[in-house]
Amino acid sequence: MYAILDIETTGGKYNEEGITEIAIYKFDGLNVVDQFISLINPERTIQPFVVNLTGINNQMLQNAPKFYEVAKRIIEITTECVIVAHNASFDYRILRTEFSRLGFEFERKSLCTVELSKKLIPNQQSYSLGKLVRNLGIPISDRHRANGDAQATVRLFKLLLSKDTEKKIIIETVRTETKKQVDDKLLKLIETAPTATGVYYMHREDGTIIYIGKSKNIKKRLNQHFTNDNRKSKRIQDEVVSVTYEITGSELLALLKESEEIKLNKPKYNRALRKTKYDQALYQFTDDNGYINLKVERADNRKTSITTFVNRQQAKSYMHRWAEEYNLCQKFMGLDTGKSNCFNYTIKQCLGACIGNESAEEYNLRVQKLILSNSMRNQDMIIIDRGRDIDEQSFILVEEGLFKGVGYFNLNYQINNIEILRSITTAMSHNRDAKHIIQSYVRTHKKLKIIPIHKL
Known part of the structure; x- marks a missing residue:
């Protein structure tokens, strides 16, 4: 659990500052589950440059609660939470100073989104909150006010969590959280699980990940894990x-x-080398008459394939479908071994390439269209899919035929700059499995929006 916060102060000498405004969002890694936002009477004068920066003046705070009046609420919302802030050393120091004046020792673990951003989103021109989130396409309003900055930090932290592929943030958080050993622990783990689509990580007591899985309904999948008796x-x-x-x-x-x-x-309980999810691949070759032939064979990593299939039955089904869709010859697709014309020519679905009635040039245009639609070779594109929230969409980035990574963008922020797109992309490895996953998904989800990068 995280307490993502932002504090505005009076300015002044070190450790003599007072809080003028505070915003805290309690974040469970998925959603904001609680929040506290308040102006605070610092009982001291605000520095003029701070007034110009934040717009908060002494008159505005005359009737605001003093810190001791909100201290209990701050303790309550941050209990068993890791403090998260942009330049956390400052915000955490200010909180500790205010509590120290009340004679209370305020101690929490903390994470700094500046430090995390430098590790996970390198080479940014600036790591100040305003410039960083704007460069990443994260909307921000009420800059230099606690609530606006805290909301932007929540969105930034969500991006950082998605970019932390080694899960160091989560592992450290689990390790530091209080462990509550209860007899019905599995039931409680199921009860708190979301019903959404995503990836889940099972941890043992020291935070180590022992199993990773994915599901369209995480709660349902965990229920299966915890009721299975194998x-x-x-x-x-x-x-x-x-x-x-x-x-x-x-x-x-x-x-x-x-x-x-x-x-x-x-993870301990995931097979270290998972069996490849496909064993058949589609290849092309040009015959002596200049016609492009398509052939399904056992997947061979030494060859360049057009696409891959889970098994031969799936491959054969798609080959028949494509022959019909693109008016292709069954002979040139390995589906008809007869000596005369193919069956599709008989029913007017083949235009006669198999008996020389259609030129190789005309026939090959349709084959190339099929290949282009099902191959990532030399492709530069983004694949748009559902986001985590109603105002968000996800994307897959492919450049020069290589899978580069994934990311999210807000629907209110038009992404039309490839450099911004790259900066909010969580880099991932291009490998056989990733390529198969993308091609299979695109093949079966025809409503996906695919945008060539040159059209951004």
Whole structure:
């Protein structure tokens, strides 16, 4: 659990500042579950340059509560939370100073989004909150006011969590949280799980990830894990003490993140080398007469394939479908081994390439259209899918035929700059599994929006 906050102060000498405004959002890693926002009477004069910066003046704070009047609420909303702030050392120091004046020792773990941003989003021109979030396409309002800055920090932290593919933030958080050993721990883990699409991480007591999975309904999937009585499930049930989640909104992002993060984190109960999810691939060659032929064979990593299939039955089904859709010859697709014309020519679905009635040039145009629609080769594009919230969309970035990563953008912020798009992308590895996942998903989800990068 995180307490994401921002504080405005009077300015002045070190450790003599007073709080003028505070905003705290309690964030469970998925959603904001509580919030506290208030002006505060600092009982001291605000520096003129601070008034110009924030717009908060002494007159505005005359009837605001004093710090001791809100101290109990601050303790309540931050209990068992990690403090998160942009330049956390400042905000945490100010809070500790105010509580110290009341004779109370305020201690919490803290995370700084400036430090995290420098590690996870390198090479930015500036890491000040305003410039950073604008460069990342994160909307911000009421700059230099506690609530506006805190809301922007929440959005930034969500981006940082998604970019933290090694899950160091989450592991450290789980390690520092108080462990409550209860007899019905599995039931409680299920009760608190979301029903959304995403990736889930099972942790043992020291925070180590022991299993990673994905689901369109995480709560339902956990229920299956914790009610299964096979040997592996029982071992997981004995060891798991916490489950964390990353909501993706998009099933495609969940599939890609699950595949990537199992390889990165090598959880105990995920097979270290997962069996490849496909064994058939589509290849092309040009025959002596100049016609492009398509052929399904066992996947061979030494060859460049157009696309891949889970098994031969799936491949054959798609080949028949494509022959009909593109008016292609069954002979040139390995579906008809007869010596005369193919069956599709008989029913007027083939235009006669198999008996020389259609030129190779004309026929090959349709084959190339099929190849272009199903291959990532030399493609520069973004694939748009569902986001985590109603005002958000997710995207997959592909450049020069290589999968680069995933990200999210707000619907109110038009992404039309490839550099901004790259900066908010969580980099991921291009490999056989990722390529198969993307091609299979695009093949079966025809309503996906695919935009060539040159059209941004």
